């Protein structure tokens with residue numbers, strides 16, 4: 001019966017291992033099978049937000065074969081903290097079809113500059129290497145879902 005399920009489509013993303021930093025090519029549609037880092041053997045947790053650094057942003061976010069919701073945040077930003085649970089939930093609910101990434105704007109200022117981001121929290125939806133939509137401020141989970149689903 002597994003033959004009849006529509007699981008033949010694969011979608012890859014280049015992700016840095018959150019444990020050792022090694023870049024891996026991961027099939028995100030196989031998140032349920034528990035993909036592991038080729039270097040250290042630790043798991044890729046695709047059902048939660050992944051932290052992306054400046055040096056990996058282009059490969060991870062722009063190069064992904066699934067849409068990527070990027071949360072631009074900073075540790076001192078209260079509204080960003082308020083939004084964190086919504087991002088966790090979306091990462092969990094959309095695992096396999098969407099990646100949720102977090103960019104620390106203090107650590108990766110060049111990315112914010114490139115996209116002209118002046119206020120955070122800022123949420124960008126990337127698809128095919130481009131930012132296709134965005135939302136600014138503590139828009140809540142509703143606001144994020146509206147952006148994702150094109151409402």
Ligand SMILES: [Zn+2]
Nearest residue numbers: 017020037040
């Ligand atoms: Zn690793």
